[in-house]
Amino acid sequence: MSHPFRRRAPPDIIGDTRPSWHLHRYLLGSANLFDENRLLKFAIAGLFGITAVLGTLLYTSNLNQRTVIVPFGARGDLYVTGNKPSDAYLRTITRNIVSLSGTYSAYSADQQFQELLSLVHPSAYNGLRDSLSELLDELSRNPTLSIASYVRNDKPVTFTTTEIVVPVEKVRVIGGVIRKFQGTLRIKYFIDNGRFWLTALQEEDFNADPR
Numbered sequence: 641m642s643h644p645f646r647r648r649a650p651p652d653i654i655g656d657t658r659p660s661w662h663l664h665r666y667l668l669g670s671a672n673l674f675d676e677n678r679l680l681k682f683a684i685a686g687l688f689g690i691t692a693v694l695g696t697l698l699y700t701s702n703l704n705q706r707t708v709i710v711p712f713g714a715r716g717d718l719y720v721t722g723n724k725p726s727d728a729y730l731r732t733i734t735r736n737i738v739s740l741s742g743t744y745s746a747y748s749a750d751q752q753f754q755e756l757l758s759l760v761h762p763s764a765y766n767g768l769r770d771s772l773s774e775l776l777d778e779l780s781r782n783p784t785l786s787i788a789s790y791v792r793n794d795k796p797v798t799f800t801t802t803e804i805v806v807p808v809e810k811v812r813v814i815g816g817v818i819r820k821f822q823g824t825l826r827i828k829y830f831i832d833n834g835r836f837w838l839t840a841l842q843e844e845d846f847n848a849d850p851r
Contacts, residue, residue, distance in 0.1 A: 737841070745786035761839050772794070786814075823844055
C-alpha cells in the first residue's frame, strides 16, 4: 500500500536528466558551432583582403621601381621608372641607335648590327635582321663603302611614348667619293619592365645635302 503523501516521479524523467536539457545542450552546441564557422569565414575573408592589399602594394612598388642603366663614360640621370624612361635615357639610347645603325664600314658592320639586334623585340627581329643583312651584302660587294651618321643640331629630336624622330645627316664614302644626305630616322620602341625594346627603324626623306 502506497503512502498517500509520497510524490511519484514524473513520467518524462529518465534517470536524473530531463529531455529538455538534452535539447538545450544540442541547441547550444549548434549555436557555438555556427559562431565558430562565422568567425572562420570572417578570418578567411580578412586573410584574402590582406593578401589583395599586399599584392597591390607589391605590384605598385614593382612599377615604380627605378632601373638605373649607366653606360661607361655617360653623364646625366639615365633611368627607367616603371615604364617611363628619363629624357637623358632617351637621348642616350637615340644616339646609340643612330651610331649602331648608321655609322659602319665593311670591317665593323657585322658586330655593330649584332649589337643593334640585341635591342630588337622578338616580334620585329626577323624583319630588321633581313634589312641589315641586305646592308651587309652591299658592303661585301663594295668593301670601300663606309657610312657615318650624325644627329643634327639645327633641328630638335622629338620623343613620344612609342616613337623617337631624329633629324640625321649621313655621310657616304665609296672609292674616295663623298656624298652627304639629310633626312629623318624614325625609331619605334616601347618599354616593358624597365627594358627598352626597338620595334622599327625607318629612314624618311633622305636627300642630298644642297649645300
